[in-house]
Amino acid sequence: MxxxxxxxxxxxxxxxxxxxxxxxxxxxxxxxxxxxxxxxxxxxxxxxxxxxxxxxxxxxxxxxxxxxxxxxxxxxxxxxxxxxxxxxxxxxxxxxxxxxxxxxxxxxxxxxxxxxxxxxDRNHIVKNIGKKLYALQADKSTKLSKLVILHIQKCVKYILAKNQGDPKGIEENLKALVPHQFADHTMCQPPWCGYKRDRSVKYSHRSLPYKGPLKDDHLRSQLEKLFEPVVMKAPQLADLGSSQxxxxxxxxxxxxxxxxxxxxxxxxxxxxxxxxxxxxxxARHYISKVHSEAGLSPGVHSLRYADKCLKHRKRVQERSALPSTKRRRLQLKQERSITQGAQEALEDMSYQSEIGHSDDADIQKLPDLVPRGDFKPIVLPTGQPTYIAFDLETNWPYTRWPDPTYYPGCCHRT
CATH class of the missing domain: 3.30.420 (Nucleotidyltransferase; domain 5)
Known part of the structure; x- marks a missing residue:
């Protein structure tokens, strides 16, 4: 058993x-x-x-x-x-x-x-690797973002899922994992690497920043050192279970x-x-069974309510097991992470240990983005139009979209 x-x-x-x-x-x-x-x-x-x-x-x-x-x-x-x-x-x-x-x-x-x-347990294996990656991220000499960590964890999940029962396959793919992120595909295998499967199509890392490979040699050496003990455990990783x-x-x-x-x-x-x-x-039927064992009435309403809850429980389990539902959960998690980072970039430090003791706390917030206007063509009754050339200056916070700050213009008459 x-x-x-x-x-x-x-x-x-x-x-x-x-x-x-x-x-x-x-x-x-x-x-x-x-x-x-x-x-x-x-x-x-x-x-x-x-x-x-x-x-x-x-x-x-x-x-x-x-x-x-x-x-x-x-x-x-x-x-x-x-x-x-x-x-x-x-x-x-x-x-x-x-x-x-x-x-x-x-x-x-x-x-x-x-x-x-x-x-x-497969999830514990991936989480332990994630803990090591986040510990490496805390080192100021190593440039490692959260998106890169999530991408590496996803690659590890793919390797473990596709090579169960194949210790040699897990070992080879784990050795190729770090070089693969740096556009070195000499050790990659076609079933796992898209570059080896079809070289006629330009390969891009869909989950890495800017969909391009990493280029930091120091980061590569640190990641290879981190994955050395993981590669040595390949025989143990070939037959994983779950305790979810x-x-x-x-x-x-x-x-x-x-x-x-x-x-x-x-x-x-x-x-x-x-x-x-x-x-x-x-499920909730255990309450009625306990009442029956004690010589009490199981309760008609209790039985009906237990049946109703059991049907709902099965529907939720079936829906949560669908790939589309799991994919949606990951998308929502990524959206929350991006929104949180954007909001923290617009705001200043608002929550920190003993920040309330400071008298010069900065509570200013950058203005929100101006929504795009609904412009319509203008028909002049008479005369020629006047053309104005603009030079747009923007700042660049840690968000995806810049904020305009200065609009110098020059008028040209025709």
């Missing part, structure tokens, strides 16, 4: 008191929650007795404290516990799909003598257990996580 696994902490950072992990089946089995594991670093009852009655023994209760290590260890321990429990229940896991940010596989092999195959359904389940938990509230002192968090798992597996 193949499972997608991911863990989330209830609070940001590495000081959270709880975590929850989801084991979810793949698409062929309906993307259902197979196992949900909740870990607690504290117990509210135990803390109260130790604080208020330290000399007495803690009363009998259902203690939720089940993790004594650090927060970073919770993901590995939770995954190990979930795999072992699934093995005991007769549902052995053979393949794990997820990020490579923990040592769960090594712990299972060392402590439980369980060997699993690991498939890394786990990301969806983790987001659903935040609806019932917001991160601004603490439910980890008792079993309240466990109930909320398991209710989320039931909602993902059975």
């Amino acid at each position: 193949s499972c997608a696994v991911d863990t989330a902490w209830h609070n940001r950072g590495f000081d959270s008191l709880t975590s929850h992990s989801f084991f979810m089946s793949k698409a062929q089995y309906g993307k259902k929650v197979v196992k949900a594991v909740v870990s607690h670093r504290t117990c509210g009852v135990c803390k109260w007795w130790k604080r208020n009655r330290p000399s007495e023994a803690v009363r009998n209760h259902r203690c939720v404290h089940d993790h004594t290590g650090s927060v970073r260890l919770m993901e590995s321990v939770s995954g190990e516990r979930g795999v072992c429990e699934l093995h005991k229940d007769g549902t052995p896991v053979e393949v794990i799909e997820g990020d490579g940010d923990n040592t769960m596989i090594a712990r299972l092999k060392s402590k439980s003598n369980i060997s699993l195959k690991k498939k890394f 359904q786990c990301e969806h389940a983790i987001r659903e938990v935040t609806m019932t257990a917001p991160k601004s509230l603490h439910y980890g002192n008792s079993e309240s968090l466990d109930f909320r996580v398991k209710a989320t798992a039931a909602f993902i597996n059975e």
